Amino acid sequence: MTGWIARLWGRAAPILSPAGAADASSFAALHGESFRRGWTREEFEQLLLDRHVAAHRALLGDRLIGLILSRWAADEAEILSVAVAPPRRSRGIGGALLRLHLQRLAGLGVHHVFLEVEDDNVPARRLYEHAGFLEVGQRESYFAPARGVAARARVLRRDLA
Numbered sequence: 001m002t003g004w005i006a007r008l009w010g011r012a013a014p015i016l017s018p019a020g021a022a023d024a025s026s027f028a029a030l031h032g033e034s035f036r037r038g039w040t041r042e043e044f045e046q047l048l049l050d051r052h053v054a055a056h057r058a059l060l061g062d063r064l065i066g067l068i069l070s071r072w073a074a075d076e077a078e079i080l081s082v083a084v085a086p087p088r089r090s091r092g093i094g095g096a097l098l099r100l101h102l103q104r105l106a107g108l109g110v111h112h113v114f115l116e117v118e119d120d121n122v123p124a125r126r127l128y129e130h131a132g133f134l135e136v137g138q139r140e141s142y143f144a145p146a147r148g149v150a151a152r153a154r155v156l157r158r159d160l161a
Contacts, residue, residue, distance in 0.1 A: 019067065052071055055069035070105065077112070114155065
């Protein structure tokens with residue numbers, strides 16, 4: 001009964017789960033909503049079929065509202081992308097996905113996780129800071145140009161072990 005009432009009032013909790021190749025189209029759609037240069041269905045399908053890529057999704061009903069994926073080798077991983085549907089941002093979905101994903105990476109034997117975040121993406125930087133990531137470097141002109149200017153990336157790292 002509580003789940004029905006929560007859905008009626010729009011407060012249903014998203015379901016977090018591993019993602020696979022069947023999610024490629026919905027991943028591409030959400031990624032396109034979230035970034036200047038979204039990745040294609042084919043790019044996501046290739047990533048999601050890679051045995052060294054871990055991916056999770058957040059679903060609200062049958063609608064994708066969040067994603068995270070990373071590639072790992074030996075004891076290191078790089079988070080490739082995190083996205084939450086614009087109307088669902090700032091509700092803890094990104095943090096929940098990140099926690100689940102880091103647990104999965106730790107279970108795979110990953111000790112160090114890296115990522116690049118756009119310098120002016122304050123909400124994402126705050127998310128990673130709260131999750132224990134520390135800045136270890138910067139990459140000038142890393143992200144695709146916005147308004148004609150390529151954005152700097154901050155390189156972040158979190159140790160899991």
